[in-house]
Amino acid sequence: MYILGINAYHGDAAAALIKDGRIVAAVEEERFNRVKHCAGFPAESVRYCLRTAGIGVEEIAHIGVSRDPSAHLHKKILFAASRAAKQIGGRSSRQSAGGQTDRRQEQSAVGSGQSAGGAGVAEIEDEEIRRTGNGGNGGNGKGPGIFRQVKDRLSNAAKVRDLKDDLARALGASKGSLRAQFHNIEHHRAHLASSFYVSPFERAALLSIDGFGDFVSTMWAIGEGNSIKVLDQVEYPHSTGIVYTATTQFLGFPHYGDEGKVMGLAPYGKPRYIEEFRDIIRTEERGQFRLNLDYFRHHAEGVDMTWDQGSPVIGRIFSGEFVHTFGAAREPGAPLTDRERDIAASLQQRLEEVGFHVLNHLHAETGLTDLGLSGGVAYNSVMNGKILLNTPFRRVYVQPAAGDSGTALGVCYEIHHRVKQTVSLRSGASEINGVTEPVGLRSGGDGNVKGTGSSSEILKAGGAPPSQTIKHPSGAAPPGTPHSLLYNAAAHSGRYVMLGAYTGPEFTNEEIEAELKISDLTYETYSDTEVTARAAQDIAAGLVVGWFQGRMEFGPRALGNRSIVVDPRRAEMKEILNDRIKKREPFRPFAPSILEERTADYFEQSHPAPTMLMVYQVREERRSEIPAVTHVDGSGRLQTVSRELNPRYYQLISDFNQLTGVPVVLNTSFNENEPIVCTPRQAIDCFLKTRMDVLYVGNNAVRRKSDEY
Ligand SMILES: [Fe+2]
Numbered sequence: 001m002y003i004l005g006i007n008a009y010h011g012d013a014a015a016a017l018i019k020d021g022r023i024v025a026a027v028e029e030e031r032f033n034r035v036k037h038c039a040g041f042p043a044e045s046v047r048y049c050l051r052t053a054g055i056g057v058e059e060i061a062h063i064g065v066s067r068d069p070s071a072h073l074h075k076k077i078l079f080a081a082s083r084a085a086k087q088i089g090g091r092s093s094r095q096s097a098g099g100q101t102d103r104r105q106e107q108s109a110v111g112s113g114q115s116a117g118g119a120g121v122a123e124i125e126d127e128e129i130r131r132t133g134n135g136g137n138g139g140n141g142k143g144p145g146i147f148r149q150v151k152d153r154l155s156n157a158a159k160v161r162d163l164k165d166d167l168a169r170a171l172g173a174s175k176g177s178l179r180a181q182f183h184n185i186e187h188h189r190a191h192l193a194s195s196f197y198v199s200p201f202e203r204a205a206l207l208s209i210d211g212f213g214d215f216v217s218t219m220w221a222i223g224e225g226n227s228i229k230v231l232d233q234v235e236y237p238h239s240t241g242i243v244y245t246a247t248t249q250f251l252g253f254p255h256y257g258d259e260g261k262v263m264g265l266a267p268y269g270k271p272r273y274i275e276e277f278r279d280i281i282r283t284e285e286r287g288q289f290r291l292n293l294d295y296f297r298h299h300a301e302g303v304d305m306t307w308d309q310g311s312p313v314i315g316r317i318f319s320g321e322f323v324h325t326f327g328a329a330r331e332p333g334a335p336l337t338d339r340e341r342d343i344a345a346s347l348q349q350r351l352e353e354v355g356f357h358v359l360n361h362l363h364a365e366t367g368l369t370d371l372g373l374s375g376g377v378a379y380n381s382v383m384n385g386k387i388l389l390n391t392p393f394r395r396v397y398v399q400p401a402a403g404d405s406g407t408a409l410g411v412c413y414e415i416h417h418r419v420k421q422t423v424s425l426r427s428g429a430s431e432i433n434g435v436t437e438p439v440g441l442r443s444g445g446d447g448n449v450k451g452t453g454s455s456s457e458i459l460k461a462g463g464a465p466p467s468q469t470i471k472h473p474s475g476a477a478p479p480g481t482p483h484s485l486l487y488n489a490a491a492h493s494g495r496y497v498m499l500g501a502y503t504g505p506e507f508t509n510e511e512i513e514a515e516l517k518i519s520d521l522t523y524e525t526y527s528d529t530e531v532t533a534r535a536a537q538d539i540a541a542g543l544v545v546g547w548f549q550g551r552m553e554f555g556p557r558a559l560g561n562r563s564i565v566v567d568p569r570r571a572e573m574k575e576i577l578n579d580r581i582k583k584r585e586p587f588r589p590f591a592p593s594i595l596e597e598r599t600a601d602y603f604e605q606s607h608p609a610p611t612m613l614m615v616y617q618v619r620e621e622r623r624s625e626i627p628a629v630t631h632v633d634g635s636g637r638l639q640t641v642s643r644e645l646n647p648r649y650y651q652l653i654s655d656f657n658q659l660t661g662v663p664v665v666l667n668t669s670f671n672e673n674e675p676i677v678c679t680p681r682q683a684i685d686c687f688l689k690t691r692m693d694v695l696y697v698g699n700n701a702v703r704r705k706s707d708e709y
Pocket residue numbers: 123125187191210211212213375376403404
C-alpha cells in the first residue's frame with residue numbers, strides 16, 4: 001500500500017512516499033526548483049516520489065498533509081476574540097504610553113527595509129502568522145479585527161483544502177482520478193510520528209519542539225510499539241522557536257533559516273544577558289514555559305509571512321521591548337560587536353536551559369531513557385549534543401529532516417499506523433508489542449494512534465532499493481558497528497529504521513557521463529576501490545574535492561553524497577572554502593565526518609550522530625590535530641559515519657585515515673549560496689563557477705586545470 005505525505009504551503013515544502021511501511025522516497029522541493037526553503041506546493045517532489053516508485057497517482061491509497069486547520073479550533077477562535085477585544089480596549093493607551101518606542105523600532109527594523117524572517121532552528125508555522133500565497137503583503141500587522149482573523153483562518157483552511165487541486169495540477173491529472181483518501185495530520189503529531197516510527201526504539205519519550213504548528217509550539221509524548229500517546233503541549237503564543245527567531249532578527253540576520261548563524265555565533269560571546277533571557281522565557285511546573293509577551297509582536301499584532309513558491313519571508317516578531325533592554329537592533333551587514341555575540345550566547349544558553357527543563361520533565365513523567373527528537377528547534381545541534389550531559393536520556397534519535405520537511409514523512413507513518421489500527425479494529429483486536437489488547441482499552445481522539453506489525457528488516461541508508469536493505473537476526477548487532485547504540489537498538493527491536501537520510505534522487509553512470517560529455521569536460525574513470533583512494537589522496541594533498549555519489553540526502557545536512565570534502569588538519573581550509581566557494585560569515589564553523597568507531601578517540605562523547613545533528617566537544621589533545629573542524633569553543637558538529645549507512649563515504653574516510661592517520665574529514669554541503677546540488681548537471685555547474693579543485697561524480701573525476709584559477 002502506497003502512502004504519500006506532503007508538507008505544503010509553508011517553508012521547506014517536501015514530499016515523501018512509503019510502501020507497506022518502508023520509505024520509497026523523501027525529498028525537499030528546494031532541491032528541484034533551486035529556491036532555498038521553498039514554500040508552496042511541492043509539485044516536483046511529488047512527481048519524483050511517483051517516478052521512483054514507478055507508479056501513477058491512482059495507485060496511491062492515502063495522501064496526507066501536515067496541517068490540520070480543525071485542530072484546536074476552539075482555542076484559536078477564543079484567542080482571536082480575546083486579542084481583538086484587547087486591541088479595541090487598549091489601542092489608545094498603547095499609543096500614548098508605548099508609541100514612541102514602537103515608532104523608533106519601526107525605523108530601525110522596518111524602515112531600513114529589513115525583511116525579518118527565519119526558520120530552521122525556529123521555524124514558524126502558525127495560524128497566527130498571517131500568510132499570503134501570492135507574494136503580496138498579507139497586511140500591515142496593525143490591529144486586525146476578529147472578522148479579519150476569522151477570514152484569514154478560513155482562507156488558510158481553504159488553501160489546505162486546495163491540496164487536491166494543486167496535486168491534480170502538478171500531475172496533469174483530473175481531480176476525479178485522485179482516488180486516494182485525503183488526510184489532514186496535525187503538525188506536531190506528524191513531527192512526533194517522524195521521530196518514532198522510523199526510530200530504532202520500541203518504546204521512547206518523544207519531543208517535538210518548534211516555532212509553531214497548528215497553534216502548538218511544543219508537544220511531548222510517549223511512543224510504544226505502534227502507538228503514540230500525547231502527554232502535554234505548550235500552546236500559542238509561547239514558543240522557544242519564536243524566541244530564537246525574534247532574537248535572530250534583532251541581531252540582523254533576516255532570512256528564513258538564519259537561526260543556525262546565531263547558534264554558530266554564540267560560542268564567541270559570554271552569556272551576560274542570561275537574566276534578561278530568563279525573563280523573556282520563563283519555565284513553569286510540569287515542563288511548561290511561557291514567554292514574557294512584552295518582548296514580542298506575534299500575539300498582539302500578528303506577523304506576516306509571505307511566499308510565492310519562494311523562500312518564506314516573516315515579518316518582525318520582536319517588539320520595542322527588545323530595544324529597551326538591549327539597544328537598537330543591528331542592521332543586517334553591520335559589524336558584529338560583543339553585544340551581538342553576548343546576546344547570541346545568552347539566547348543559546350537559555351534555549352538549552354528551557355529544552356532540558358522540558359526534557360527532564362519528560363523523563364520524570366515517562367521514566368524512559370530513549371528519546372525521539374523533532375521540530376525546528378531540534379536543528380539546534382548544540383543543544384542536542386548536551387542532552388546526554390544534562391538529562392537522564394541515554395539514547396537520542398534525531399530524525400534527519402527534523403524540521404518541517406520531515407513532517408511529510410511523519411504524515412506517511414501516522415496514516416500507516418492509523419490504517420493498521422482500523423484494520424485491527426475491524427478484526428476485533430489490536431496487537432501491540434506482540435500482545436493482543438482488547439479493543440475496549442483504546443480510546444478515540446486522545447492522541448493514541450495504534451497500529452500493528454513492523455518490518456524485521458533494517459533499512460540501510462534510509463533508502464528504498466532492495467539492494468540497500470540488510471537483514472539482521474533479532475538481537476544481533478550489525479557487523480562492524482561495535483559502538484553504534486542506535487544500530488544495536490535497531491537490531492534488537494527488529495523495526496524498520498531510518499538511520500541515514502539517503503532518500504533522494506540518484507543517477508546512473510550513463511546519465512553522469514552524458515552530462516560530463518555535454519560539458520566538454522575531460523575526466524578519468526576509476527574502479528570502485530580506486531575512486532575513494534584517489535579522492536583521499538587529493539584531500540590529503542590539500543585540494544578542495546567535490547563528492548557527488550548515490551542518493552541525495554533528505555534534510556538540511558550533506559552527509560557524504562552531496563558534499564565538499566577537504567583536509568581537517570589544515571586550519572587554512574576554512575578560509576579557502578569561504579574564499580573560493582561558500583562565502584559564509586567567517587564565524588561559522590565547518591563540520592567533521594568521523595569513522596563511527598573512532599568517535600571516542602576524538603570527541604568527549606561517543607553516542608552516534610549519523611545525521612550531523614549533535615555538537616560534541618573535541619578532546620583537548622585532538623583540537624590542534626583537526627583545527628579546521630574545531631569551533632572556537634572546542635566543539636565540533638560531527639557526523640559519525642558507519643560502513644553500513646554509507647559504504648563509499650566510509651571507505652573514503654578510511655582511505656584518508658590510511659594516508660594520514662586521521663579518521664576525520666571536513667564535510668560541507670555541495671553548494672554555493674543555493675540549495676544543495678541535486679543533479680550531476682548542478683554539481684558540474686557548481687564546480688565550474690567556483691574554484692573547486694576536483695569533482696568526483698560517481699566513479700569519474702574532473703580536475704581543474706592549473707591555468708583555470
Ligand atoms: Fe514544525
